[in-house]
Amino acid sequence: MGKFSKGILFGAVVGAASGLLFAPRSGKATRQKFVDELEDWSDLKEDFNDKLDQFKASAQALxxxxxxxxxxxxxxxxxxxxxFMFQAEPRLDQIQEQVEKIQAELPEMPEKK
Known part of the structure; x- marks a missing residue:
């Protein structure tokens, strides 16, 4: 059982116990309310487990x-x-050759001092 499920169960028990201790109802009404609350929490736990199983199945499918x-x-x-690289390499080589030809034909520029 995961930490989250244990936390929900613990919260339900503490809530139910607090309700019994501080209830302004008669014993029979309080017991019935306690039973109803336990059933609600049980249904909530089942719904949560069903949703968790659906999530796991969806994650597996993904x-x-x-x-x-x-x-x-x-x-x-x-x-x-x-x-792309196969097609681009010959073109890049052609471009490099053209750049080298242009550089060879340009007169040398004097260096700036």
Missing amino acids: QEAADIYVDPFIEGINRDVEN
Whole structure:
């Protein structure tokens, strides 16, 4: 049982005990109220556990979907980057050659002192 569930249970017990001690009702009415409160808390605990189970199932489904789709997506991105680099490298080499030609044809500028 998790800390949160234990905290809820502890709060319910303390609340019920406080209600019994400080209740302005008759013993029978107080006992009935106590029983009703316990049933309400029991229902709340069941609802909480159901929601927690649903959350766990959803998280598991999300993890399974991620396992199916994320790896192929990353592989596709990597292929696209490799293709881009394959296409870009010859162009970058051509640009570098042109820059070197331009630099070779420019007269040298005197250095500033």
